[in-house]
Amino acid sequence: MTKQGFVVSDAKLGNGLQAVSMQFLTAESCMEISSRRNLMKNETEQENLVSASVASMRASSPTRTRPVASLFETDHHSSWGDDHPWALGIFEKIVSASRGKEIAMFLDYDGTLSPIVEDPDRAFMSEEMREAVKDTARYFPTAIVSGRCRDKVYDFVRLPGLIYAGSHGMDIRAPSKRRKEKKGGNKAVSFQPASEFLPTINEVYNILMEKMKTIPGAKVETNKFCLSVHFRCVDEKEWAALVEQVTSVLKEYPELKLTYGRKVLEISPAINWNKGNALEFLLKSLGYANSDDVLPIYIGDDRTDEDAFKVLRDRGHGVGIVVSKVPKETSAAYYLREPSEVMYFLKRLVEWKRNSFRASA
Ligand SMILES: O=P(O)(O)OC[C@H]1O[C@H](O[C@H]2O[C@H](CO)[C@@H](O)[C@H](O)[C@H]2O)[C@H](O)[C@@H](O)[C@@H]1O
Numbered sequence: 001m002t003k004q005g006f007v008v009s010d011a012k013l014g015n016g017l018q019a020v021s022m023q024f025l026t027a028e029s030c031m032e033i034s035s036r037r038n039l040m041k042n043e044t045e046q047e048n049l050v051s052a053s054v055a056s057m058r059a060s061s062p063t064r065t066r067p068v069a070s071l072f073e074t075d076h077h078s079s080w081g082d083d084h085p086w087a088l089g090i091f092e093k094i095v096s097a098s099r100g101k102e103i104a105m106f107l108d109y110d111g112t113l114s115p116i117v118e119d120p121d122r123a124f125m126s127e128e129m130r131e132a133v134k135d136t137a138r139y140f141p142t143a144i145v146s147g148r149c150r151d152k153v154y155d156f157v158r159l160p161g162l163i164y165a166g167s168h169g170m171d172i173r174a175p176s177k178r179r180k181e182k183k184g185g186n187k188a189v190s191f192q193p194a195s196e197f198l199p200t201i202n203e204v205y206n207i208l209m210e211k212m213k214t215i216p217g218a219k220v221e222t223n224k225f226c227l228s229v230h231f232r233c234v235d236e237k238e239w240a241a242l243v244e245q246v247t248s249v250l251k252e253y254p255e256l257k258l259t260y261g262r263k264v265l266e267i268s269p270a271i272n273w274n275k276g277n278a279l280e281f282l283l284k285s286l287g288y289a290n291s292d293d294v295l296p297i298y299i300g301d302d303r304t305d306e307d308a309f310k311v312l313r314d315r316g317h318g319v320g321i322v323v324s325k326v327p328k329e330t331s332a333a334y335y336l337r338e339p340s341e342v343m344y345f346l347k348r349l350v351e352w353k354r355n356s357f358r359a360s361a
Contacts, residue, residue, distance in 0.1 A: 063128025080327030108300030
């Protein structure tokens, strides 16, 4: 039993009588008890945080829950599909919404243009996909909006003339010659709202590289303004240990935040800037401040893409398409199941545009 400043303890005396001795505690021992309590409280909080984090890791990396219908069948996802129609099934409706407007295309990279693979350094897109994106960019302003660092995503896509927004939209560069130059001007646009976090991100990268050596299969990837801790190749039994290490490091860096992607923990500056802000920023810098002029189409598969889907939903115009094989909570209006369907969607869009040019010639 303890009181503030005193410890009250029972002691058995030799004559069998019980005496209560009261000792005055020194400031140091008081602090010791209180820090032990805090430690216990912190330990419980840390345990709760770890279990919540492992739950989030599972939730953000769903496994296939039912057999997937064969490619390009129109009837899948049943009731979820009623609320979020298959984008290829209602293609005509989507393009007819662009009447009198220009389409602007926003594409996520991993899981959208390239299939998800075990090694993040080998997430290549196919040549056929590259051609489809290249053709798309010929007719519509096209941006790649990725969690990857901008240079890395450019190395994968290798198409000049596109807009690249890396680090979840925190590193934007648009080339000077853009289609909307008459409205948006033809100056190159570059924007890095998190540049002051660079030293911190590098510091945390070095710490995590060291810590993750103890977790077999874990991989830390630097994306310049963000970090990714991959657990795709980590045994599920080790997930709690991994997230415990990561959260205990992040406790020292309240200026950073942790989010969950597909078998990945994403660490980024806790600033109010995400892929949704990047989408708005790009629309503006493309000269589409007036929403009547443009129909933005955003295609993505990950949690971070939800911020962009929300922007489109809240603006009440624009087309959000989630890439997913399983029903999931999303602010996107439509879905496609995998990168091959994204490619087919892009090809149809290009074909539709070419046909409309021919018809008006
Ligand atoms: O915004 P994105 O372009 O979708 O980038 C999000 C993260 O994608 C990458 O990780 C994911 O893809 C890897 C390769 O297929 C896969 O191994 C990993 O499990 C996925 O989470 C990328 O490596 C991360 O840095 C991005 O943040």
